[in-house]
Amino acid sequence: MPSLQQSPHDRLSVGSTALPLRPRARARLAAATIAGRLAATASRAAGRGSGASIKGKVMMRLDPGALGKLLAGKQIALVSGTNGKTTTTHFLAAAVRAWLGSDAHRVVHNADGANLHHGIASALSENPTADIALLETDERVVADAIRLGRPKVLVLLNFSRDQLDRHHEIKALGRSWRNALAAAGQNGPMVVANADEPLIVWAAQTAKQVTWVNTATTWTQDASLCPNCGSSLVHEQPSETGGHGGHWHCTGCPLTQPAGDYEVRDGTIIDTEHRVWDPQLNVPGGFNVSNAACALAAAVLMGVTPQTALMGMRTVSAPAGRFATVQIKDTTARLLLAKNPAGWAEALPLVQTSTVVLAIDSAAADGRDVSWLWDVEYEQLAGRTVIATGPRAQDLAVRLSHADVEYRCIPDLADALASHRDPVDVVATYTPFQRLRKMGGV
Amino acid sequence: MLSSRGPGSQVEVVLVYQSLLGIYGDRGNATVLMKRLAWRGYDPLLTVVEPGDPLPDTGHVYLLGGGEDAAQISAVRALAADGGLHRAADRGAAVLAVCAGYQIVGKTFTVGDQDEVIEGLGLLDVTTTRGPVRAVGEMLSRWEDADGEEQWITGFENHGGYTQLGPGAVPLAQVQIGVGNCNDGTEGAVAGTVIGTYPHGPVLARNPALADHVLSVAIGRTLPPLVRPEVNELRRERLSAVRKLAR
Numbered sequence: 093m094p095s096l097q098q099s100p101h102d103r104l105s106v107g108s109t110a111l112p113l114r115p116r117a118r119a120r121l122a123a124a125t126i127a128g129r130l131a132a133t134a135s136r137a138a139g140r141g142s143g144a145s146i147k148g149k150v151m152m153r154l155d156p157g158a159l160g161k162l163l164a165g166k167q168i169a170l171v172s173g174t175n176g177k178t179t180t181t182h183f184l185a186a187a188v189r190a191w192l193g194s195d196a197h198r199v200v201h202n203a204d205g206a207n208l209h210h211g212i213a214s215a216l217s218e219n220p221t222a223d224i225a226l227l228e229t230d231e232r233v234v235a236d237a238i239r240l241g242r243p244k245v246l247v248l249l250n251f252s253r254d255q256l257d258r259h260h261e262i263k264a265l266g267r268s269w270r271n272a273l274a275a276a277g278q279n280g281p282m283v284v285a286n287a288d289e290p291l292i293v294w295a296a297q298t299a300k301q302v303t304w305v306n307t308a309t310t311w312t313q314d315a316s317l318c319p320n321c322g323s324s325l326v327h328e329q330p331s332e333t334g335g336h337g338g339h340w341h342c343t344g345c346p347l348t349q350p351a352g353d354y355e356v357r358d359g360t361i362i363d364t365e366h367r368v369w370d371p372q373l374n375v376p377g378g379f380n381v382s383n384a385a386c387a388l389a390a391a392v393l394m395g396v397t398p399q400t401a402l403m404g405m406r407t408v409s410a411p412a413g414r415f416a417t418v419q420i421k422d423t424t425a426r427l428l429l430a431k432n433p434a435g436w437a438e439a440l441p442l443v444q445t446s447t448v449v450l451a452i453d454s455a456a457a458d459g460r461d462v463s464w465l466w467d468v469e470y471e472q473l474a475g476r477t478v479i480a481t482g483p484r485a486q487d488l489a490v491r492l493s494h495a496d497v498e499y500r501c502i503p504d505l506a507d508a509l510a511s512h513r514d515p516v517d518v519v520a521t522y523t524p525f526q527r528l529r530k531m532g533g534v
Numbered sequence: 535m536l537s538s539r540g541p542g543s544q545v546e547v548v549l550v551y552q553s554l555l556g557i558y559g560d561r562g563n564a565t566v567l568m569k570r571l572a573w574r575g576y577d578p579l580l581t582v583v584e585p586g587d588p589l590p591d592t593g594h595v596y597l598l599g600g601g602e603d604a605a606q607i608s609a610v611r612a613l614a615a616d617g618g619l620h621r622a623a624d625r626g627a628a629v630l631a632v633c634a635g636y637q638i639v640g641k642t643f644t645v646g647d648q649d650e651v652i653e654g655l656g657l658l659d660v661t662t663t664r665g666p667v668r669a670v671g672e673m674l675s676r677w678e679d680a681d682g683e684e685q686w687i688t689g690f691e692n693h694g695g696y697t698q699l700g701p702g703a704v705p706l707a708q709v710q711i712g713v714g715n716c717n718d719g720t721e722g723a724v725a726g727t728v729i730g731t732y733p734h735g736p737v738l739a740r741n742p743a744l745a746d747h748v749l750s751v752a753i754g755r756t757l758p759p760l761v762r763p764e765v766n767e768l769r770r771e772r773l774s775a776v777r778k779l780a781r
């Protein structure tokens with residue numbers, strides 16, 4: 093049976109089934125867990141979703157130390173960033189499970205994407221004996237999770253504008269990561285970081301060890317100024333350098349793209365030993381090759397071999413409903429999630445059907461301000477028939493009319509999806525995406 | 535005032551520093567102006583200017599949008615060094631400055647936790663300092679157009695700075711719902727052909743009368759009406775939503 097490598101600072105035994113807690117602390121956590129489970133059951137019965145978040149909320153109200161206790165003694169990898177967290181964590185979980193084989197139950201993973209304090213606590217409590225936790229982590233939770241969980245590995249994917257009504261400055265998030273890594277020092281995680289993203293590079297600089305991944309990122313609109321000194325950054329076209337790094341540098345200080353330990357090139361992943369891997373993933377898009385490269389780097393740090401890691405990653409096809417093809421009544425629909433301009437820039441080129449449904453909402457989880465619609469190049473949909481749906485369909489309609497794209501506005505999501513003879517691609521913001529998952533049973 | 539321009543003639547829209555001042559979909563204001571010109575038979579030309587490139591002296595409209603603190607400082611320095619925006623305002627070109635853009639065309643604004651005071655471009659007699667709470671949400675204000683007709687302006691505001699008007703500026707509009715300049719009932723500021731305002735959305739997509747006002751200032755003549763049902767429907771929806779939220 094293969095076992096995962098341990099980092100030197102892991103003092104707690106990995107593989108023990110008991111939580112390393114004093115009896116009173118354990119009893120409090122157990123009571124909180126039971127109360128949380130009851131609340132989740134009630135929430136599910138009332139049709140309010142999986143109940144994962146409410147469960148965690150109740151647990152942490154009864155035991156404010158619950159998250160720290162649940163994380164204690166585990167070998168942890170965290171995955172964060174604006175886009176791709178869920179898919180990347182699924183890749184990593186599949187890689188580690190493939191490596192563990194019959195011991196795969198040792199892994200706990202917040203597979204549903206509940207990635208705030210409550211959601212993570214809830215996921216961990218579902219499988220308290222698991223000793224390996226692979227956790228998608230919201231950008232705002234990373235600093236706490238580093239402090240409370242002493243993760244072994246931290247994957248930092250990217251940073252772009254998202255929900256600006258809540259996160260006013262993305263740089264403040266980057267600074268919180270940088271400070272948490274500095275404070276953790278030698279007890280901090282080994283970081284896997286996207287070398288294409290200046291803010292990620294700056295945030296990761298304080299880590300004890302960084303594995304850089306050249307991800308061939310194309311979205312640079314949120315990286316015009318140096319996070320270190322505020323001077324302007326120069327981005328070279330990837331073609332000019334042939335994907336060999338050095339794509340960006342600061343005009344005012346030495347900050348520049350680090351040489352990649354891993355590199356994404358023409359849809360392949362080149363590892364630290366210059367081996368070229370064809371990932372053959374079962375999710376579409378170049379950005380998912382980048383996500384896979386980051387997951388691969390993390391899996392290798394966890395002790396998994398690249399062959400096994402890739403074998404595992406190929407089993408991922410619809411992480412938390414993303415890219416799933418579902419049947420909604422008479423309609424065959426492929427579900428794509430896009431939460432922000434960078435996400436839309438990735439998703440729209442994947443659209444293949446002649447009719448495409450775009451679902452827009454502005455609930456808290458989507459961002460209440462839909463100004464971002466004007467940062468998305470909907471012009472590329474010209475020639476297709478677009479159905480605008482969701483509570484903010486009319487905002488999209490105005491955007492589409494200014495993009496010379498033909499559209500119909502059908503605000504109700506079920507009506508918009510009714511009776512399409514041919515399959516349709518559906519691109520949705522977060523809230524309608526969750527509704528679509530439910531409608532499609534994924 | 536620029537010489538009056540009729541259909542068929544070229545109208546240049548200058549999008550200023552999109553990489554620094556474009557965080558809230560602000561390029562949408564340019565898209566809207568371009569389309570409204572094209573729909574009326576004009577020949578619109580979009581010029582996107584980034585720091586390091588000189589601002590053209592040929593533009594009819596100059597657009598500035600929202601950005602983070604560091605971007606705001608970078609933008610105001612580059613614009614002060616360039617001087618093109620001052621020349622544009624002097625020759626009567628329209629300048630629409632939204633959110634952070636509004637703050638930097640004022641006299642001073644502050645950034646960061648230490649409230650560092652930064653010199654603005656001085657095109658509007660306004661000063662901005664950090665407010666007690668960040669203003670975030672749908673907003674509604676009442677604006678009187680050139681014909682003296684009252685119009686609703688709908689948008690989404692998201693700003694930490696509060697702006698006070700000096701004697702040389704008049705408010706653009708009166709706040710009905712939201713914070714606006716500084717919770718004093720006023721929204722935005724106007725001086726000559728320069729307009730500053732907080733709401734994005736982008737503001738011109740949701741407020742066609744304001745868009746046409748900016749265009750008529752730019753081309754020196756009143757434009758014929760243009761009815762876009764989808765825009766009217768969006769306005770109906772947003773006005774009803776903001777009033778429901780405010781109750």
Ligand SMILES: [Zn+2]
Pocket residue numbers: 318319320321322323342343344345346347
């Ligand atoms: Zn620098």
